[in-house]
Amino acid sequence: MWRIKPLKLKPLIALPMALAVPAIAAPAPESTSLQAVQDHLAKVNSMTADFSQTDRNGKVLTGKLTLKKPGKIRFQYEKGVPYLVVSNGKAIYFIDYSVGDEQRYPIGNSPLSILLDPSRDASKFAKIVPTADPRIVSVEAYDPKNPQYGRITLIFAKQGSAPGGLMLEGWVTLDAQGNRTTIRLDDQKFNVPVSDRMFRWNDPKRAKRPH
Template sequence: MITIRHLPLLALALGAPASAATLSDVAASLKATTSLSADFTQTGADGKVLTGKMILARPGRIRFQYDTAKLLIVGNGRTLTFVDYGVNQVSQWPVKSTPLGILLASEPDLSGVARIAQVTDTGVIVDARDAKRPEFGSLAIAFRTDKAAPAGLALTGWTSFDAQGGRTTTILSNIRYNADLSKADFGFRDPRRPVTR
């Protein structure tokens, strides 16, 4: 079971007191968030901290642009791609088969894959995992009550757990909801292919 004890960084990210949010409330918030842009701070299992900018456009599209690391994570609506430009490596999975799929679904249905893991004076954490695909790990998603946020819940970050127990925590800041991302780039340069001039 995921608790606040396991998620100290997410607990710090939660702000105003939360009422007893339900999965329906969380699903309504996700559905009402058609797009989102934010700065992020990511802490890996090794303690290394990376920063960058994230854009999200539901359904299925997301981009993590790192400030200094030669990494890129991008979802184009169908496929989530992890690119390591340092070693010219590309890994890909169907978006819906990854833990981030719950944030990006066109019609968020949390009933079979998520539960309210923790409700405290500072917020709510939802534990999401697909029992049929344990190899994809799980996601603990943090929200805080915020009247200005879609459906009254503001996404503040998440912790992803891989099948081996490794943990990566992502905290969002400077969040902007439902902005025009029509010109946003959800593609990537494939480092395995030579550049032609």
Template sequence: MTTVKNLFRKPVTAAIVGSLALAVPASLAVPAQTAIAQSQTDQLDRATRALRAITTMRADFTQTDRAGNVVAGELTLKNPGKIRFEYSDDVNMLVVSNGRSLTLVDYDVNQVERWPISDSPLGALLDPNRDMRRYGRVVEARSGAISIEVADPSRPEFGTIRLIFVESGGAPGGLELTSWVALDAQNERTTVRLRNHRYGMSVSDSEFRYRDPRRSTRRPG
């Protein structure tokens, strides 16, 4: 259960990694740095467009914490801002966003936690108003893959998330989100990996609602 909560809890620590230094002659430093910055901006914009181009998506996921504990389930995404993590039957928990707030429902203890999308580590994925140029940076770009890290340096408690994309002709925008890594307040790393992506299906808004366990002990179907 800790594996699930580590990813979605509000108080997380931002790990802002310094910019990579490039060893070039002084006479070439400014043009080279300008070119690198422009290239990274282009890659960041491309990844952002790919995220925003998703209308609906379903994918199988596995979620792994630092200790190697793994839980699995199905993710459903509907832009803007809606997401549902439906865990396997042995994890009596649900995580869902209705486009405004992210809610974690723990049916074992009949507890509900809720916070604004923008305060979650998943804000970069869910919040359409998140300025990726302001809060994001490319940490790796190689043939066929892009890795971007998103964090607000002025609000480290809102966390850091690293999104990894790979080239895919079948994905909106030509890039497929294959995994992400979040860091929590205890410096615990949680990794989510996606597979079996499906796009463009009809998804009802009712999938992003939940039954409040404080009023009922039954888990939503």
């Protein structure tokens, strides 16, 4: 699908199981259902978090994630990184200010739609994936009719204080070419006030014009 050429990144479209906590010996716990995951997603109207992104080559970038339903998300990369990933509620934009390039994709074409579109019935495109650790809940989502959209594996930790008793720790995305990207989250805050102004951005073509 998309690619940020200078670092050969494919932001937010792929994840390895490195997010999972190391396996521990424990009695078989009560399994977490997909409905419990849907309940968690339904209770999250907004979220902020610090993120780290690891691409297929091991390159790591960090930044700030802001999410607001329906359909809005922003990945603001660390200072000095000329990229921005942002959705205005209708489409996701991948912006490279270093070359003045902007790529646009409908939200429904992205695995991230499971986080952004509260109207989607996850039972039609997602499933619980067994893990060795009873504290971890893993959910794989993809559209078998549109494999070109890639797939996403969401990683949750069971935590009573989080919405629905689940804390989103990150995700792994895998695109149609097999490229994997990992997002890890930290300092998650749920249902905090978020202004719609967070999802505006500067025109990358204007930013490249000589002064």
